[in-house]
Amino acid sequence: MAVIKIPYSKGFVDLEVSNENLLAVLESKAHHFKTEEDQVTIAKRALENPIDSPRLMELAKGKNKIVIITSDHTRPVPSKITLPLLLEEIRSGNPNADVTILIATGFHRLTTYEEMMNKFGEEIVKNEKLVNHDCRDKDSLVDVGILPSGGKLILNKLAMEADLLIAEGFIEPHFFAGFSGGRKSVLPGVASGTTVLANHCAKFIASEYARTGILEGNPIHRDMVYAAEAANLAFIFNVVIDSEKKIINAFAGDRVAAHERGCEFVTALASVKAQPADIAITSNGGYPLDQNIYQAVKGMTAAEATAKEDGVIIIAAACNDGHGGKAFYDTFIENPTAQSIMDKIMQIPMEKTIPDQWESQILARILIKHKVILVTDQCDPKMVTDMHMLHAYTLEEALTMAHEIKGEDATVTVVPDGVSVIVGN
Structure with a gap:
């Protein structure tokens, strides 16, 4: 069993993944960069x-x-x-x-x-x-x-x-x-x-x-x-x-x-090679970047870059400050599907761009191809599900949910800090 530390709020949480399922852990070399200078x-x-x-x-x-x-x-x-x-x-x-x-x-x-x-x-x-x-x-x-x-x-x-x-x-x-x-x-x-x-x-x-x-x-x-x-x-x-x-x-x-x-x-x-997997797990780098769902979309894009199409994305983000943007939140509660959100946004000309549209656009892009499980014990789960995502209180719970969707043999790639890497082919 591999144990990987995932940034969350002002600390870290442990993620346990079976060695048989774990495909890769993608980390920026910045996290292991050593310098003798203060x-x-x-x-x-x-x-x-x-x-x-x-x-x-x-x-x-x-x-x-x-x-x-x-x-x-x-x-x-x-x-x-x-x-x-x-x-x-x-x-x-x-x-x-x-x-x-x-x-x-x-x-x-x-x-x-x-x-x-x-x-x-x-x-x-x-x-x-x-x-x-x-x-x-x-x-x-x-x-x-x-x-x-x-x-x-x-x-x-x-x-x-x-x-x-x-x-x-x-x-x-x-x-x-x-x-x-x-x-x-x-x-x-x-x-x-x-x-x-x-x-x-x-x-x-x-x-x-x-x-x-x-x-x-x-x-x-x-x-x-x-x-x-x-x-x-x-x-x-x-x-x-x-x-x-x-x-x-x-x-x-x-x-x-x-x-x-x-x-x-x-x-x-920061450059790492994508390792396409059935399940991609990431974070938004912990505090202060993981204070809301709006910011957490950034980390999701790292998982998006290494998840197979129709794969499951798990992101740990405290979101203690809620959704992070009313217009962002309203876009999801007012539309039945991610595709309907994308279709509407792509019809909006530059001069009519609405607040937080870009975050909605990127989250919709991800949700069209992936199920997303947001792991948090610091915000209302309904807020998460209102925004077309699944909610879990712990990484263990989220991984169990993901395996129920993709099967027990599903491969897993972990990007511990999604905002610190450039995931390429």
Whole structure:
């Protein structure tokens, strides 16, 4: 019997799979990447040796209004480490700079005070100026132009009025933007709802290039790069983390060159070969990414990439924050089948994109070909079944259900952390 640790909430749960059924365990090498250096040393070295850019302390000289875009409560960016280093670097070049930390909520809800304390720490929350980006607050937004896709580019006014715009984040595989990090801090991070909707339209999400680990030819990425350029994003500081959310590498400097270097590093670690199985088991990487069903769709796409057609997907995700999007949830309770959802979405033009449509589209794509069992003991099971999935309280219960569907001899591939891998052929 194989025992595999699966990230769940703020810890791990054990998955037991019989050796006769287990086909493969697909893991990012990042989870076993060993470094003798501590996290601060790794991060500081990146800041001191920026890629295709002067040091941040040089860029900060003579700048009055400096804005740092940081990730929100749904992203495991280790800001307690990275933000103090950024602030130190800025103030060593410009002690009197007016610094605002802009929380890139994208299309998510606003980050609460408690979540800020948990993510940034008391020192930053009580002594720095933090502002939640609100994609629906028209007074805080400004019209910037038109995206390559034809959508309107509307961005946060604070970001656009900054003398120096910086972004911190982390780089991991992303299920339709190719990778997180870099340009994504601007779009969707500090973009208006209108802009996010245009960028996440049905046509783009359906593109064969809008997939994990793909940047070239990806129409969503192309819009994001344009938005970062239009915002004059001058410097990025992106980290790569392991399964314990610890920094194993960092990349700072030019918004394009530093991000590309980071993506190359992640690709080398995260690429795994698909092992098509009757049952594919995964997670959404644990807290904070597994707080809701909306986010959990990301992990499902890793299992989708290694499950046989008509296979069963099992995903462990706490979903303690519920569905994660009312429009997302309503789409499933208002439609009888995944196919009917897909048919409706594919008829929606870019300018009529509805909130959370992209997540509904991807979940529907998965459900058309697979039964999905969501494992959680932290949210209402009815919410799960309302969204056309099966519910289980434990991985053991879910695996029993899957074998009842696919047979006792069904093969099993496990992707312990679905958001950390690029599953390819």
